[in-house]
Amino acid sequence: MDCDIYPGYQETLVTHANAPLTPAGRLRLARCVVDDGWPLRRAAERFQVAVTTAKRWADRYRADGAAGMTDRSSRPHHSPSRTSARTERRIIKVRVLRRWGPARIAFLLGLNPATVHRVLSRYRLARLTYLDRATGRVVRRYEHDAPGDLIHVDIKKLGNIPDGGGHRAVGRQAGQRHRTLTEGKRRDRNGNSHVGSSYLHNAVDDHSRLAYSEILADETKETATEFWTRAQKFFTSVGIIVTKVLTDNGFCYKSHLWRDTLREAGVVHKRTRPYRPQTNGKVERFNRTLLEEWAYARPYRSERERRGAYPGWLHTYNHHRGHTALGGKPPATRVPNLTGQYS
Structure with a gap:
């Protein structure tokens, strides 16, 4: 049959x-x-x-x-070892009120961090990286439609490395000795032989994440304005017409010189709300990336050596380094006129 x-x-x-x-x-x-x-x-x-x-x-x-x-579901009808509803409510309450991660919540409540993580995942609570730490609200992500619609500008202060290497390269005792010796030397115009600070002026395109950056000696209004003039010229050279710039509320960005320079170029200037650096998040993320992948990526023996590595790293960032927000592709893929894309 x-x-x-x-x-x-x-x-x-x-x-x-x-x-x-x-x-x-x-x-x-x-x-x-x-x-x-x-x-x-x-x-x-x-x-x-x-x-x-x-x-x-x-x-x-x-x-x-x-x-x-x-x-059929393989879930058991009864789970006697499951975390109690009361404990779950305590975990969620601490997360919402204090915005702590699983490890800190587990320490406070006397639980295993893995247990806390499972509870947070079960109730689909947003990751801390997605939240505004001040308000606890989920940060709204955005991306402008075309290159040049918005350029994020910021300054990152970075301590210089003494000649012979700092504590990251040679240990704290030797690093302090190098710092003392270097401070006694005559300071040159480029700041390569003295211990102090450098200022990385950065401009990042919102749509493509293409970055233009310079290491400068200060963050005065004159320096910031001259940097922007060069940055705009760079973006124009690759076919990006800048229409709007976003900065924080730093003194140099509130100056008449900065305002007039952008106005003459037909660029709209917007500033972030006070104490809201995440509004300028794309350049803030660029700052963090350059610290991890260039500034502290290896034990440099001098500030000159570290600065010498920066142009190569910046080229890699723009042309070859995959960006998660771009589907694993580098910024150059969104800027067809960028030269040196395949070098």
């Missing part, structure tokens, strides 16, 4: 990559055993499954008919 499935039954997709039977195949097997009287071993060989598997679907068919051929 034919043991094919009844007409009109629609075969569904397999439930996972290694499933030997679809729900339709399970029904076919069960009907062979229950309706047609096949021995379990013969049915198992015919459908290339274990005898126990054939028995399971035959038993399901006897009990529930065709409806029993679908997958």
Whole structure:
């Protein structure tokens, strides 16, 4: 007797990559055993499954008919070791009120961090990196439609490395000795032989994440304005017409010189709300990336050596380094006119 499935039954997709039977195949097997009287071993060989598997679907068919051929949840009916509802409420309360991570919450409540993490994941609470630390609200992500619609500008202050290497390269005691010796030397115009601070003036395009950056000696209004003039010239050279610039509320960006320079170039200037650096998040993320991948990436022996590595790193960032927000592609892929893209 034919043991094919009844007409009109629609075969569904397999439930996972290694499933030997679809729900339709399970029904076919069960009907062979229950309706047609096949021995379990013969049915198992015919459908290339274990005898126990054939028995399971035959038993399901006897009990529930065709409806029993679908997958069932493997979740147990009772979980005595599951975290109590009271503890879960305490975890969520601490997370919402204090905005702590799993480790700190676990220490406070005397729990395992993995347990806290599972509870937070179960209730789908947003990661701390997605939240505004001041308000606890989810940060709204945005991206402008075209290059030049918005340029993020910021300044990152960075301590110089003494000649011979700082504490990251040679240890704290030797690093302090190098610092003392270097401070006694005459300071040159480029700041390469003295211990002090450098100021990285950065401009990042919102759409493409293309970055223009310079290491300068200060953050005065004259220096910041001259930097922007060069930055705008760079963006124009690669076909990006700048229409708007976003900065924080630093003194140099509130000056008349800065305002007039942008106005003459037809560029709109916007400033972030006070104490809201995440509004300028794309350049803030660039600052963090350059610290991790250039400034502190290896133990430099002098400030001259570190500065010498910066142009190469910046080229890699713009032309070759994959960006998660760009689908793993570098900024150059969104700027067709950028030269040196394949060098």
